[in-house]
Amino acid sequence: MDLQEKLNQKGLRMTRPRRVVLSILEAASVPLSAGTIYQKALERKERIGLVTVYRTLELLDEFGMVRRAHSQDECHGYLLASPGHHHNLVCHTCMKTVEFPGSEDLSGIVQRVQRQTGYQVNDHLLELYGLCPSCQES
Amino acid sequence: MDLQEKLNQKGLRMTRPRRVVLSILEAASVPLSAGTIYQKALERKERIGLVTVYRTLELLDEFGMVRRAHSQDECHGYLLASPGHHHNLVCHTCMKTVEFPGSEDLSGIVQRVQRQTGYQVNDHLLELYGLCPSCQES
DNA sequence: ATCCTTATTGAAAATATTTATCAATAAGAT
DNA sequence: ATCTTATTGATAAATATTTTCAATAAGGAT
Ligand SMILES: [Mn+2]
Ligand SMILES: [Mn+2]
Ligand SMILES: [Zn+2]
Ligand SMILES: [Zn+2]
Numbered sequence: 001m002d003l004q005e006k007l008n009q010k011g012l013r014m015t016r017p018r019r020v021v022l023s024i025l026e027a028a029s030v031p032l033s034a035g036t037i038y039q040k041a042l043e044r045k046e047r048i049g050l051v052t053v054y055r056t057l058e059l060l061d062e063f064g065m066v067r068r069a070h071s072q073d074e075c076h077g078y079l080l081a082s083p084g085h086h087h088n089l090v091c092h093t094c095m096k097t098v099e100f101p102g103s104e105d106l107s108g109i110v111q112r113v114q115r116q117t118g119y120q121v122n123d124h125l126l127e128l129y130g131l132c133p134s135c136q137e138s
Numbered sequence: 139m140d141l142q143e144k145l146n147q148k149g150l151r152m153t154r155p156r157r158v159v160l161s162i163l164e165a166a167s168v169p170l171s172a173g174t175i176y177q178k179a180l181e182r183k184e185r186i187g188l189v190t191v192y193r194t195l196e197l198l199d200e201f202g203m204v205r206r207a208h209s210q211d212e213c214h215g216y217l218l219a220s221p222g223h224h225h226n227l228v229c230h231t232c233m234k235t236v237e238f239p240g241s242e243d244l245s246g247i248v249q250r251v252q253r254q255t256g257y258q259v260n261d262h263l264l265e266l267y268g269l270c271p272s273c274q275e276s
Numbered sequence: 277a278t279c280c281t282t283a284t285t286g287a288a289a290a291t292a293t294t295t296a297t298c299a300a301t302a303a304g305a306t
Numbered sequence: 307a308t309c310t311t312a313t314t315g316a317t318a319a320a321t322a323t324t325t326t327c328a329a330t331a332a333g334g335a336t
Contacts, residue, residue, distance in 0.1 A: 013303045013312060035293075049315035054294070070263060075213035076293090089257055100251045109242040113266060117236050119227055121268040125208060128251060130259035151283060151332045173322075187286035192323070214322090 006063045017048045021056040022065075022080075030095035031069035031077020031088075069097060070127060091132035102126070139221075144201045155186045159194040160203075160218075168233035169207035169215020169226075207235060208265060229270035240264070 003022055004014050024040050025032065032040075034057055038050045057078055060066040069077035069088055077095075079088065085102035110121045141160055142152050162178050163170065170178075172195055176188045195216055198204040207215040207226055215233075217226065223240035248259045 011312085015303070015313065017314070033293090047315090050293095051295085051316090052314060055313085070208040070213065075208065089251060089255060089259065091257065092261070098255050098257070100254065104244075104247040106242075110266070113227060113238045114268075116238065117227060118271040119229065119236070119266075119268045120274055121227065121266050123230075123267040125263065125265040125267070127263040128248070128257075128259050129261040129263070130252075130257045133256040136258055149283080153284065153332070155285070171322095185286090189287090189324080190285060193284085 003060075003063070003065065006065075012059075016046075017052045018056050018059070020044070020046045020048055021053055022060070025060075025066065025078065025080045028079070030097055031071070031079050031090070033076045033078070037078075067099075070125065071095075071129075087126045087128065089128040089130065091135055092129055093131060093135040093138075096132045096135075098132075100128075141198075141201070141203065144203075150197075154184075155190045156194050156197070158182070158184045158186055159191055160198070163198075163204065163216065163218045166217070168235055169209070169217050169228070171214050171216070175216075205237075208263065209233075209267075225264045225266065227266040227268065229273055230267055231273040231276075232270060234270045234273075236270075238266075 003018065007014050007018075020041050021037055024037050024044075034050065034053045037057075038048070038053045041048045041053070057066060060078075061068075064083070065081060066078050067081040067086070067088065068075075069079055069090060071077065071090055079097055079099070082099060086099040087102050087104075088097050088099055090097045104126070106124060106126075110124075113119070114121050141156065145152050145156075158179050159175055162175050162182075172188065172191045175195075176186070176191045179186045179191070195204065198216075199206075202221070203219060204216050205219040205224070205226065206213075207217055207228060209215065209228055217235055217237070220237060224237040225240050225242075226235050226237055228235045242264070244262060244264075248262075251257070252259055
């Protein structure tokens with residue numbers, strides 16, 4: 001289900017600014033902050049407000065169409081997210097990011113930690129870091 | 139090795155502000171932001187600058203004595219970190235956080251992801267969320 | 277204890293980031 | 307083409323973080 005449909009469902013409207021933000025995210029391979037997206041929009045000579053970028057990101061987040069990247073420094077990068085449970089793999093050097101399906105089995109860890117802490121675990125954040133193919137050469 | 143020693147090693151000095159920040163972190167069971175630490179210092183009637191809190195956190199971070207909590211909203215909470223590889227388990231409701239040793243085996247996932255993406259994985263961020271014992275009752 | 281060197285502090289200002297307001301605009305249904 | 311109202315973006319306000327720099331204090335030397 002694409003943005004248009006999700007908007008319709010809620011009586012919301014497809015607008016040019018929203019299309020621009022989405023398009024920029026689609027073209028990106030690294031996590032983008034609101035500010036960066038705004039920059040790129042300006043470069044494209046698009047008339048858009050920074051506030052709208054924030055609002056659109058919030059919207060896309062609600063729709064689950066976007067995911068935040070929590071690298072140590074830049075905490076506020078957004079990436080387009082495929083539907084379903086995924087995680088990010090970020091290149092330390094160039095930030096190029098790919099997602100991988102979250103089919104990993106954490107039940108072992110979860111079991112153990114629950115027993116040891118008394119907590120009831122129901123969610124997790126997993127992010128991998130490394131070197132992308134092209135950065136491995138240099 | 140405690141803060142005093144690590145400071146000595148680098149020709150740095152143990153100061154009262156640094157002691158205060160450390161002490162506040164030691165007393166906390168939830169991730170604290172620079173601002174919050176500053177607040178608590180004021181409550182303790184300690185003379186300290188917010189800038190110094192930022193600087194001290196940066197320092198503690200370099201020393202690996204502190205870990206950042208990346209909850210969805212509050213991206214900049216700091217927690218005192220035990221030496222060695224650990225992760226955080228955060229309570230959704232009250233934020234109470236415990237750490238658990240990172241002895242989990244991610245090699246399965248890592249292997250698979252490396253093969254599928256061509257990336258070379260060498261680090262990860264794992265955080266668990268759930269309900270702490272006391273929040274389970276309510 | 278006193279002196280000296282220099283790491284450290286914090287007030288103040290500069291930047292950067294995020295949120296709130298609100299009149300003007302434009303989506304999209306009729 | 308008209309109408310309703312969701313949406314935008316300029317502006318301002320609120321937060322958060324970083325930079326600057328003269329005054330202070332840690333801690334080694336005497
Ligand atoms: Mn997962
Ligand atoms: Mn681990
Ligand atoms: Zn790379
Ligand atoms: Zn709790």
